[in-house]
Amino acid sequence: MKQGIHPENYRPVVFKDMSNGDMFLTKSTAKTNDTVEFEGETYPVVKVEISSSSHPFYTGKSKLVDTAGRVDKFMSRYGKASKK
Incomplete structure (x- = not known):
C-alpha cells in the first residue's frame, strides 16, 4: 500500500x-468507545443492526410479502x- x-x-x-451475534474483523x-475480545485480542467494536450474515438477500431466507x-x-x- 502507498504510505501516507x-x-x-x-x-x-x-x-x-x-441480530445474530456474528462478528468480523x-x-x-x-x-467507537466500546471494545470486545475477538480471537484473543481486544479491539474496538462497532455494533450494526444487520450485516451480510443476517440480511435476507445473502442468507436466502426472504420474508413472505402478502402481494395478493x-x-x-x-x-x-x-x-x-x-374508462372513457
Whole structure:
C-alpha cells in the first residue's frame, strides 16, 4: 500500500451484528468507545443492526410479502373506475 494515504485512525475494528451475534474483523476509521475480545485480542467494536450474515438477500431466507392482498386492495379502489 502507498504510505501516507490513509487517515491516522485507520485501525482494525470488529463489527458485531446485533441480530445474530456474528462478528468480523476489518480495518475502519469508525469512531467507537466500546471494545470486545475477538480471537484473543481486544479491539474496538462497532455494533450494526444487520450485516451480510443476517440480511435476507445473502442468507436466502426472504420474508413472505402478502402481494395478493395488495393487488386486491388496489383493484377494489381503482379497478371499478370507468374508462372513457
